[in-house]
Amino acid sequence: MTRLIVSKLLQMLFTLWVILTVLFFLFRLGLPDPTVALVTDGLSPEDRAIVTERFGLDRPLPAQYVIYLGNALTGEFGRSFHYNAPVTSIVGERVANTLVLMLPAILISYTIGPLLGVLLAWKRGSKLEAGGITAGLVLRSAPMFWVGMLVIMLFGIQLGWFPTSGMRTFPYEAANFFEKIFTLDFLHHLILPTIVITLYYTGLPMLIMRNTMLEVMGEDFIEFAGARGLSRARVMYRHAARNALLPVVTQAAVTAGLAVGGQVVVEVVFSWPGLGLEMFNAVRTSDYPLAQAAFMLMAAIILVLNFAADVIYGRLDPRVSYTSEGAGV
């Protein structure tokens, strides 16, 4: 087991290095010069050269790359070109805002979704199943900005029940992040965006669960469980569901990883000051350090969660065993 974890960790480090490298060159080759926007402010070429030097962009690309890798090893991601502030502090602020929005929504989706999926498989051929599948597909395909705008129009503007933007009503007093979010006012702001994200996210685990359930339900042990006189609900939710859960867990790991990047669209529609919005702006203003750090964080979390999913598999389904010959099911 130790050997397995070590080799997995080494793989992860290698993957991280590849991602770091790709990010470095992707942004520098793909995005315009970050100082170009200064021209419209009336800066002369000489003045811009000073800015370029300050950003360290006057050095040759390989030299920049070596510095960048060295800094990344120590967790240092430099200063944002746009804000002239340390990237880590900006990303830190933003990632917390995003997580308090995304995690509850994902948690709800991945609780309700699989439960509904079981129900759909159970009621195979019924109107309930047809309606459930249609609803799942529609919600999954409806653009989130559109759903968001409808929700804002109805509950925010027409009915006036909920605030339409931001995390809190201004001005407010909060000494730290926890004081900021442990309030009714915050929950009030959280409800609309959470509904939009949950509606979108629930479809996928529901449909995956239904599909795997249908496979599992054809197996002998289900029939056997039924023959033992267990109730249908017990067979479905205890015996079949547990065996059908693996693909949902994989999906949950990926979804949770991507959640760090937030849902740019939802953050824009609800003016939620999260990381997704910041990433979008960083790419738009060619703010390499900020964009690199944000994407890196996202990649790292996906890697870690995938690793965690691998380990959890063994727990959920003892048939999954890791041996020195490799993983076998």
Place this chain on the structure above:
Amino acid sequence: MTNTIRVVRTGLAVALMLGVAAATGFAGGAPEPEGDPVPEITIYTTTESYDPIRYEAAFMIQDAWEELGFQVNVEPMEFSTLLQYFYDEQDFDATILGWSGRVDRLDPQHFLGTLHGEQIDLGANNPGGYVNREYDELYVRQEREFDPDARREIVLQMQDIAASDAPLDVLFYRDEVVGYNNERFENFVAMAGEGIYNEWTPYEVTPLSDDLMLTIGTSQEPDTINPLDSTSVWGWKFMRMYYDKLVRLTPDIEPEPWAAQEIIEVDDRTVDVIVRDGMTFHDGEPVTVEDVKFSFDYFIDNDFAYFRPFFGPIDSVEVLDSSTVRFHLAEPYSPFITVTLSQIVILPEHIWGNIDNPADLAPDDIPTVGSGPFKFDTYDRGEYKALKVFEDHFSAGDIAIEGIDYITYADSEGVFTALLTGEIDMNAWRMEPGQIPIAEAEDHISVITVGDFGYYHMTYNLRRAPFDEVQVRRALAHAIDRNTIIDVLLEGRGEAGYSVIAPINTFWHNPDVERFDFDLERARQLLEEAGYTWDAQGRIYAPQS
């Protein structure tokens, strides 16, 4: 089925033959083209999502130019890439961009400079490469002319020269349409180029409810609130409320002595400023002539590039006595009072004097002590800002509100929704065309339209054929349907452009410059006079050189 296709094909063939015959017949009288075909022209413009108006305008211009026989492509691109091709690489044929109307640009210096022959280097403000010796000489003369009327004569003449040479087409000046909540405040001040988000609105507004905080919604975030580092309009529009300047521009853009008691022009290179008595910083320390001298020296010593155009002309600053500061200029510089003195803020020496590298300050260490009419209160990046009235300011008695809240939204749609729900009292930046009728239908929202002196333009690369010939540029100018752009794309909210100095800038604008009305016949005639010819397919050929 097969028969139908055959019939259609035959029909097509006949039509094609007829078409060719017609074209040949048309070209029968025309001389055979001699020179080379005019190279293809590519128009760079913004993406549709960034600005649908500039995007659509490019295609309208393409259609008209193609009717003249040019081969025209339109290439929309992401905004900073567009800037890079235009300014940094000067790798373009024709580019549609714009200059924003910042209040310091009401002085004609900056916009005239965009056609100055010494600003044609890579990255500089004249990427089209227009050089006209007469224009350049006048540019230096107006810069040194202190008498406004004499300077105005020169500025008008320069606009004449530039308009006739047509190195660019000023397409339109776009109206600023903003809204405010008329149930909560009244008496908003509208300023050209700034809308109602200007320095005077907080003075003039009268609260109509118990809430004395004016709440402004914006989708634009300051880059930083470090006055030695901010290069964005949005940083400065916030900071200028809590810092004082020697001069402020009135809503009619007249310089008004502010922290200055009096301004005396000793000669064309020397200006004395008597500093107002009894001012204090927000921390209680008095504002002295030493602070004033320090501030200018500090901006100059730190060589903060953004302010170079403003402090550039200053040779030295000298304290004459306890209330007078003397500015020595290297060259006579006419915009000194309106531009330099109205842009550089007064910083407390007892705070900034201890900071050696102000541009490297961490965000939490940036001082926010000024002497302005409002005190800094809060800045939560990306979310919220707040200012409170500074009761000890000499102008505090004129202010009816208690302070200003600024709420940041992700985009203009968020700002607009907040205006609808009453969460904010006014928006900082203009509404989108689709939002205007909705706002107008709301009882609690009043809509204000203000002209702008920033302009949208299509600039030609004069280093490339066919734009190197003035006659071609003049012909192309006749093939731009400005009125349709305004009526259809802007829904009438704008004005056709002919000069880089906008009509709303009444003092400096030249209303008599040559105008190129939309007239394809006239365009064709100009091209013929220049020796251009067309082949049988109607494609245009340059004269043999």
